[in-house]
Amino acid sequence: MEKPFGEASRDRPPASRRAIAEREKAAPAQPEGSPAGDSPAERVQEGPAAAPIGPAPVDRLRESSPVIPGDAPPPSTRETVTKPLLASEALMEDLAPMRPAQDAARVWCAAVGVGFLLLGGLSIAGLRPDGVVAGPPAFVLGIVALFTALTSVSYRQRAIAMVVLGAIATVIGLQSAGTAVGWGTARAVAAIALPAALVFRSRYRAYTGARWLLVAAFLVALPSFGHAIVQLALHDPHLGQLGALIVILAVLSSLTGFMGAETTGAGSFLAVAVVLAFTVDLVVGRLALLGAFSPRDIVSVLSAGLAFAATSAITSLGLFQILAWRLAADARRIDLHSHRPDHDKDGRDRRPPSGGEWLT
Structure with a gap:
């Protein structure tokens, strides 16, 4: 009785064993006096180059594989997935x-240095x-500004150098201005x-201390602001009142x-x-x-205005940057997950209306 195809193939020896058996039959007999192991069949079995002909068993492939062991599970894909970037971590650098x-400090130092050389x-x-x-003095200030822009110094050192410069x-x-040194000093301090307080408030908008710095800056700018109001209200109309009006508008706009x-x-x-207004x-x-x-007078006035704008900008x-270096760590102690109440103190709903309510 013939066996099924599956059972017949199961009882059949592997292809590698059949090939070795055929080689042993075809090999000549071992001569007398030769040591054991010199027969061609044994040399084929023991030699390192004797590779089995045909498909090797699965167990032998698993044993010879250096990467995946036979009984080891497949590597998990969770190990290769990196940690996701949280929204709080992404917003922290933007908020504080x-x-x-x-990089802007180096550009400003280079531009101011070139400006001082022109002056x-x-x-x-x-x-x-x-x-x-x-x-x-203008040449010295220009060279120092260019040196500050081109050298590799720390963040704090460049900021201090800009303020000193x-x-x-x-x-x-102020010494070259001669008269009205007091009002000139008030204008320079306000500019x-x-x-500086406005930029700090813009970059650290979630920091409560930024608004207190803005209050201090308004107090410092109050003398110059009051002088502009007096000049606009008590004097007769003249060309100088145009600058006072621009200063008043710029300072009032800073209340935002x-x-x-x-x-x-x-x-x-x-x-x-604000710098341009002053x-x-x-x-x-x-x-x-x-x-x-x-x-000559027009060039003198315009050069003085250019020097004032460049000096105020680099100092501000x-x-x-000094304020940022000193307060950045404190500004990062903010709660990004604070829950805002849906109702205010009067019980009114603070949530925005839905689309259906807006349509009705």
Whole structure:
């Protein structure tokens, strides 16, 4: 009786054993006197190059595989999956950065350095009020600013260098101004403190201390703001009142910094606007005092305005970075998962209306 195909193939020896048996039959008999193990069949079995012909058994493949053991489970895919980035971790650098405007500081230092070199050239050419005397200090400040921009220093060291450089340039500018040094000092301090506080409020909008810094900056800018109001209200209409009006509008627009933590209050844009407003006030005020508009006088006034804007900008940016270096760690202690109540103190619903309520 014939066996089924499955049973017949199961009783059949593997292909490798059949091949070895056929080789033993075909091999010549072992000569007398030869040691054991010299027969061709035994050499085929013992030699390292004797590879089985045909498919090897599964157990032998598992034993010879160095990667996956025979009884080991397949590797889990969970080990290769990286930890997901949480929303709180992604927002932390946006709400409280550790080194904000690090690359922008180098660009500003380079730009201010080139500007001071140009002012030194104008002084040598006799187009500035102090003439040749104002040339060497401008060249020194320009070289120091370029050195600060090109060298590799720490975040804190560059910020301190920017503040010191701006303070020295402000003192030199006030000495060359002559009269009205007091109001010039108030204008310079306001143009430095208020933009720095606005930028800090913009970058650290969830930090409560940013608003207190903005309050302090408003108090510092109060003398210059009051002087602009007095100039606009008590004097007769003249060209200088245009600059006072621009200063008043810029300072009042900075009150948007006291908005909620959901918005930046446009702090970065308002900081630039405040610097430009005080610069326009300086330029327009000096132009109003000129009797005749000669090219030399116009270049002198415009160069003074350029120096004031560059000095205020670099000093304000350095002050902002010092505040960021000092308060960034404290600003990161914020609760990103704080629950906001759905109802206010009066019991009114604070949740936004749904789409159906809005349509009705």
